[in-house]
Amino acid sequence: MSSALALDLAQITKTYKSGSLEVPALQGVDLRVERGEYVAIMGPSGSGKSTMMNIIGCLDRPTTGSYHLDGEDVSRLDDNALATIRLRKLGFVFQGFNLLARTDALKNVALPLFYAGIGARERDRRAxxxxxxxxxxxxxxxxxxxxxxxxxxxxxxxRALVNDPAVLLADEPTGNLDTRTSADIMSLFDALHAGGRTIIMVTHDESIARNARRIVRLLDGRIVADDAVAGDRSFTSF
Amino acid sequence: MYFEEALRVLVANKMRTFLTTIGLIIGVFAVISIEVLGHSMAGSISETLGALADNSFVVFPGSFQGNFERAAMRLSDLSNIVATVPNVATAVPIGGQRELVRYAHNVGRFTLSSDSNPPFANLPLAYGSYLSDDDIANARDVGVISWRAYQRLFPAGGDPTGESIYAGTHRYVVVGVLAEPRRGVLNVNFGGDVSIPYTTYVREFVHGDRIFAARFTVRDSSTIPQTEVAVIKRIRELRQVAKDVTYQTFDKAAFTGGVNSIFTAVTIVVALIGAVSLIVAGIGVMNIMLVSINERTREIGTRKAIGARRGQILWQFLIEAALLSSFGCFVGMALGLIAGGTINNVYIVKLTGYTAAPPYLQAFLITIAFAAIVTFAFGLYPAFRAASLDPIEALRYE
Structure with a gap:
């Protein structure tokens, strides 16, 4: 396994049980993302992209298959160990921002550092x-x-970046924003990418997805396409 | 940080915070104010009882009607009992006689009572001294008068020792005046208005050998109950009374025990009030915590996604519950101390003159205990529920 890999998902399946009914959400997904890549995951609703996002984000465990994040096997960890992985290796950006309403920007950004047990002065400085x-x-x-x-x-x-995560995970980051502001956020992502950040972005918006360097398309729980975005240095993991 | 955030949440929902804590405020208020009053009452009563001698007891017939003629002790019984019942050191008759008492032109109706040395109640003196052993041995015509009698007979004030007062045709020289008594919650007066030597009393007022009651002193005060039984047994033998005749005793321990059992009952009632309000208020706290957690489901999901562990979420909500209950409990404590202290000042202190510091430490400990119980009994479950939320579900929650 190459140490240059940020993500390495091998034969990931996820099946939800609803009574006696088994609903397969992911049916054998392989995905390798190198450090510094900027990947968009696309797919219509029901394609399994949310499930994929949850597994990549260590909020959920795959039913079968293995998942290495930043070289570490995280596919069988318990809840608290997953929380620690999220704290140290992942940064989440949500569609609805999900900031603490009564708390100022600085303290919002400092929150992960608090959970990491870092002192108040250092938290404020880094935030x-x-x-x-x-x-x-x-x-x-x-x-x-x-x-x-x-x-x-x-x-x-x-807030997602303050812990210096291995992967920045964005779920519809422009879903609640107008076009001009969206472009603004996308240029911030570009800058972060240029600075060497690994970014995974889930979106259903083709124009937003084209800001990434690589687009992975899901359908019915399988990857159906994995292409470099035209006009860029092309790259595929296969 | 936890504390800061919890405070921010409670302040942001001022009305809700206040309404939730009303139950706690009332509960702690009730318990603390009763505690303050009870403390003061108990102190005042034990001060009153403290004057009682604890090496003696009094025996008197249980019924003063019908059988009294047969039941009444004889003066001669007393020396017999001292001689035959172990542990009895002395025995003196107790009696009282209402008389018109006069000094110069001042007159009042007072009780002349027999007294011995040491007296039954050690009350402080304003003037002079107690009856001496010599006064008693020689049956002198002397008396110690109460503050009440002093005020009536000597309205001009001043030291009356050496002055003569008249009861009927008898003349008594005043040797001492008892200090103005603190009335105490019980409002009992253990000293007579005019206490004269029991020997003098017997000479002047006991006719035909019958006495009303007797006071016995013991050598070993730890066996007073047994000695009382032995004395009554001896009296029954000497008087040869029927089974239906009874004798009663009065001693400090029995009296104190009776008062203490009243206070135990009061304590139990207070504890019950406390327990009920604790449960009611606790359910209120639990309810509001559950509401708060429900409202903040997405926030909890976000915190978990960011990397908060279960324990960190649990701790956050537990601190919020602790802050909420502490707020209610300490407001209740403050109000309780104020109310209890005020009632104490206008009622007990004025009435009894008993001034003791309110039981601050006790009040503080009760309050802390209240807050801790509410926090852990009713805050732990909501906090645990918050900590157990599935981050995916929580993030999806609208």
Whole structure:
């Protein structure tokens, strides 16, 4: 196994049981993502992309198959061990931003550091540095309600980055934003990618997906296409 | 951080926080105010009882009607009992006689009572001294008067020792005045208005040998109950009374025990009030915690996705519950101390003169215990539920 791999999913299946009925959500998915890649995962609803996202994000375990994240086998870990993996290796960006409403931007960004047991002074210092990275240092003391949608998403991205994760995982990051703000967020992702971040983005929006360098398409729980985005340095994992 | 966030949540929902804690406030308020009052009452009563001698007891016939003629002890019985019942050191008759008492032009109707040395109740003196052994041995015409009698007979004040007062045709020289008594919650007066030597009393008032009651002192106060039984047995033998005649005793331990059992009952009632309000208030806290967790399902999902472990979520909500219950409990404590202290000042202190510091430490410990029980009994389950949420479900929750 190459140490350059950020993600390595091998023959992942996920089956949901509903009474006696078994619903297969993923039926043998192989996906390898190298460090520094910028990948979009696309698919219509019911294609299994949410399930895929949950497994990549260590919120759920595969039924069968193996999953290595940043070189570590995470497919059979218990809840608390998964929480630690999420804390150390993953950064989440949600469609609805999911910031703590009564808490200012700085404290929102510092939250993962708190769970990591880092002291208050160091938390604030690192949260401030990360806010600077997303261009919001001057909004550090603002509450989410005092920020625009695009600014809120930047805070959320800063929160995802503050622990220096191996993979940045974004679930419809522009779903709640207008076109202009979406473009703004996408250029931030571009900059992060250029800085060497590994980004996985789940979206159903073709134009958003084209910002990535590689698009993986899911249908009925299988990968049906895996292409480099035209006009870029082409790359496939096969 | 946990504390800060919990505080922010509670402050953001001021009305809800306040309404939830009302049950706790009322419960702790009731318990603490009764505690403060009870403490003061018990202190005042034990102060009153503290004056009673604990090496003696009093025996008197159980019924004063019909059988009294037969049941009444004879003066001669007392020396017999001292001689025959072990542990009895002395025996003196007890009696009282209402008389018109006069000094110069001041007159009052007071009880002349027999007294011995040491007296039954050690009350402080305002003037002079108690009756001496010599006064008693020689049956002198002397008396110690109460504050009440002093005020009536000597309205001009001043030291009355050496002055003569008249009861009927008898003349008594005042040797001492008891200090103004603290009335105590029980409002009992253990000293007579005019206490004269029991020997003098017997000479002047006991006719035909019959006495009303007797006081016995013992050598070993730890066996008073057994000695009481032995004395009554001896009296029955000497008087040869029928089974239906009974004798009763009065001693400090029995009296204190009676008072203590009242306070035990009060304590049990307070504990019950506390327990009921604890449960009611606790359910309120649990309910609001469940509501709060339900409202914040997505937030919990986000925290979990970010990497919060179960224990960290549990801790956060437990601290929120602790803060909520502590707030209610300490507001209740403050109100209880204020109310209990005020009632104490306007009622007990004024009435009895008993001033003791309120039981602050006890109140504090009760409050802490209340808050801790509510937190753990009613806050743990909601916190556990929050910690157990599935992050995927929680994130999807609208």
């Amino acid at each position: 401030m540095a990360t806010l600077q990275e997303v261009g919001l240092a001057d909004r550090a003391r603002h509450k989410p309600s005092e920020l625009s949608g695009g600014q809120q998403q930047r805070v959320a991205i800063a």
